[in-house]
Amino acid sequence: MNTPPERPTAASSTTLKVETRSIDYVPRHERHGKVWHQAPFWFTGNFVLTTMVTGFTGAALGLSLMYAILAIVIGVCLGTFAMAFHANQGPRMGLPQMVQSRAQFGLRGAIVPFIAVVFVYIGFNVFNVILATDAINTVLPGERAPWYALMIILAVIIAVxxxxxxxxxxxxxxYVMISVFTVLTVAALMSLQADSAxxxxxxxxxxxxxxxxxxxGYQISYAVYVSDYSRYLPHTTPTRSVVTWTYLGAAGSALWLMSLGAFLASALPSPDAIASVQAVGNQVIPGFGTFTVLIAVPALVGIMAVNCYGAMLTGISAIDGFISIKPRLKSESSASAWWPRSFS
Known part of the structure; x- marks a missing residue:
């Protein structure tokens, strides 16, 4: 495989603008970003109520809190390895992760994993939009459909x-999620008794x-698109740095929220991600629990946008297997060749 010739140009502007590369190869002179940004990206990506619900599993099956947290720690640490090491493919190859699968499956054969991955995106987003709407309905009860539409539109705009x-x-x-959930976690530890329920x-x-x-499994599910968000990093970015920052972000938030979920499930008779957070938070300061639930909504919309972005890249890659697609928006220094075609 030969990459397009690189042209020595000035470093890319950090001004926020509409992405032009789509599934195209990102030339080295357009690479930008800081490797430590992978940590907050995946920290917030995992810091959603969906992650907390995963921690309910052990208590629901009668597992004591200590063993539930031990299982979570082992599972998260192992699963995140599979995810974090894939992040290194981004700066090395400069391509979306599903496009990279053409090397194994062929230009059109790659549609098989493409379809499987799209179902992952859809499944996550359905669950996330339902949770986000439930959170909003704690303050604004009523029709759910408008909220579904609004959050999906916001997620798509961010993704576009x-x-x-x-x-x-x-x-x-x-920064917002850490601040708010630190208070909530301390409140839960001070007011609830483990295994009482x-x-x-x-x-x-x-x-x-x-x-x-x-x-x-929750952590491994991110492995199918983790390098989509590291492919703009400079190609000289050390492997250890990419893997470490990705690992710390993804594992840190998962360990925190899943363990908190396990604790809430062991201490409350009918654990529910939204009701539990609301009840515990309101014990600290009246209304704080409701505020925390609402703060969780932007994080859910954020990960929905991440999933929409991945789904768009995957969908375009699938279509490109039959009809050549090139981005309509042109960057100031477009690559001279459609590099993904080298996988055909």
Missing amino acids: VGHDLLHTVQRWLT VVGAHFSWSAFLIQLSAAA
């Missing part, structure tokens, strides 16, 4: 603007392995 806006949104949300909490290999598998 592309890579840089996604990173900006996720990075700034990280799990009758006969005990160790069970089946429950332990199910919780471990749920945590690991």
Whole structure:
């Protein structure tokens, strides 16, 4: 495989603008960004109520909190390895991850994994938009359809603007989510008693392995598109840095929220991601729980945008297997060749 010739030009502007590369190869002179940005991107990507729900699994099966958290730690640590190492493909190849699969499956044969991945995107976004609407309905009860439409539109707009806006949104949300959920976590630890709601909490290999598998599988699911968000990094970015920052961000938020979910599930009789957060937060300051639930909505919209972006790249890649597609928006220094075609 030969990459297009690189032209020595000035470094790309950091001004936020609509992405032009789509599924095209990102030339080295257009690479930009800081490797540590991978950490907040994936921290917020995982810091959603969906992640917390994954932590409910062990308690629901009668597993005591200590063993539930142990299963979560093992599952997250193992699953994130599979995800984080794929992030290194981005700066090395400069291509969306699904386009890279053409090397194994061929130009048209790659449609098989494309279809599977699209279902992953759809599944996540359906669950996320339902949770986000439930959160909004705690304050504004009523019709759900308008909220579904609004959040999907917002997610699509962010995705269409592309890579840089996604990173900006996720990075700034990280600071907000850490601040708010730190208070919530402390409140939960101070006001709730672990295992008080799990009758006969005990160790069970089946429950332990199910919780471990749920945590690991949740993390591994990001492996199919993690390098989409590292492909604009300079090609000289050290492998260790890409993997480490991605790992720290994705694993850190998953360990936090899944463990918090396990704790809430062990301490509350009927754990529910939204109701539990609202109840615990309101014990600290009246209305804080409701505020926390609403703060979780932008994070859900953010990861929906990430999924929409990945789905668009995958869809375009599939169509390009039959009809050659080139971006309509042209960058100031477009590559001279349609590099993904070299995988045919």
